[in-house]
Amino acid sequence: MGALSKLLLVTFELVNELYTAVGAGVLGMVVLAKHGLESHCAVKTLTVIAITTASLVYIMGESEQIKPNKKKIVCITGCDSGLGFSIAQHAVDMGFTVFAGFLSLESKGSKEIRKIYGSKIVQIQLDITNLCSVCAAVKTIKHFLSQNIDYSLYAIVNNAGVMVFGEFEWLTDKLIQQQLDVNLMGTFRFTNALCPLLRQHKGRVITVTSHCSEATLPGLAVYGATKAALTAWSDGLRVEMAKYGVQVLTFIPGSFTLQSNIMGSQLQNVQDMHDSFTPEQHSFYSDYFKRYNIYLSHITPPPKPVKIDDPDLYKVFERTLLDKYPQTVYKNENWRYKFYHTMFKISPVWLRDWLVVQFMQMPEYIPEDNGETDEDFANISTDDIDADM
CATH class of the missing domain: 3.40.50.720 (NAD(P)-binding Rossmann-like Domain)
Known part of the structure; x- marks a missing residue:
């Protein structure tokens, strides 16, 4: 038997077993598993069971729906x-x-x-x-x-x-x-x-x-x-x-x-935050606070x-x-949210936190940048922020 014939035969057997397993449900998978173990076809059996399980989950997930009406x-x-x-x-x-x-x-x-x-x-x-x-x-x-x-x-x-x-x-x-x-x-x-x-x-x-x-x-x-x-x-x-x-x-x-x-209300919220800062906070955050909120101003x-x-x-x-x-x-x-949020769940904390930073893409805090004074921020207008963007 040639390679192509063997491939077609294996494909037919897989499709036939999938059809049987999906149709018979959980009982079909139990019978299939028993047959696979007895015939030493573990790989093929596990593949069929995995696909069957996924199919059953999908079918069961297709919920019956209610019809909307004005009442x-x-x-x-x-x-x-x-x-x-x-x-x-x-x-x-x-x-x-x-x-x-x-x-x-x-x-x-x-x-x-x-x-x-x-x-x-x-x-x-x-x-x-x-x-x-x-x-x-x-x-x-x-x-x-x-x-x-x-x-x-x-x-x-x-x-x-x-x-x-x-x-x-x-x-x-x-x-x-x-x-x-x-x-x-x-x-x-x-x-x-x-x-x-x-x-x-x-x-x-x-x-x-x-x-x-x-x-x-x-x-x-x-x-x-x-x-x-x-x-x-x-x-x-x-x-x-x-x-x-x-x-x-x-x-x-x-x-x-x-x-x-x-x-x-973000612009007003920013002003409220800025007005509530202590002198130490004004000095510490300075340029970072400005860059952070300029970055957000496009929203x-x-x-x-x-x-x-x-x-x-x-x-x-x-x-x-x-x-x-x-x-x-x-x-x-969307795919980006799905990828990142899946990674957030399965990653160790150090990797998860790094991924969060990559996901957010917020301005980086650079201690050396904190050279501006409170008056510098007070002179920023909405037009200045829009221009910077």
Whole structure:
């Protein structure tokens, strides 16, 4: 028998055994393993079993999906810009009734959605850091449900969040507290207020976290801590609420800072950090602080809210809403994020930290550069920063 004939025969045997194993499932693999050991074809047997296992995992992962309709309400926080602004539109396009929470009903995002969708998206004023605002929003949802008894609260999407970029020592108490109040306590407050309705309608809680919840990055220590805390909270809440028929999951949407307003207050935040420095900190950080923030200055919000341009984002988001038996975590990530974050998990600490530095590509701290005075930074304008970029 020639080499080609042997290759074709082996290929046929592999395909035939794969077909049998996948069709017979776990029992097929057990029989195949027994046969392989008896016939001393260990390599071929292990190959077939590995491919079969992967196939079964994939098949089982293809979850049955729920059909959206207008009688299912999806309530989304933080819709003034960025992710909330985008997924509110996508959810209504899918066929859901959407209650969109806006910090201000006169914000650019609120006006833009009103212009495009009119009354198709129900807009509510919602500041999740304010208990009275949360209670008013919940009252609005309850009133709508009482007037439309065939509707149900299908899902809430905890999206509202703020991010302050800067090394931990630079952050003022106000900037730290703001991230804790919005990202963490606000999410807790809003979800807690809606728990009775979620139980009643057997809804689901979708909380937007971040890749920073898996690997907190330098410059985002507090932000990452809030997102990691949300992941831990979701783990506990998922088990608590499961017995009531409420599903809890997290959604990592990926990076889209240039299409969002999450860094909209960064320039003011930088000024607050600078103004709070002690004389020793001014002397120590000096040029590094300036270069660090000039580097970040290109992350500017668009002049008006825009819908995020990322088809993969919406595909993953759809699964958070439609999978009948949802996963614990849904993640949208490009190849670069996937590579680095996988390496972060499996690398020893020294390599992991080096990879983080390569991933962030932030300006390097050079002690010898600290020769500028406080007045030098005070004279920097927004135009100067833009010019340097």
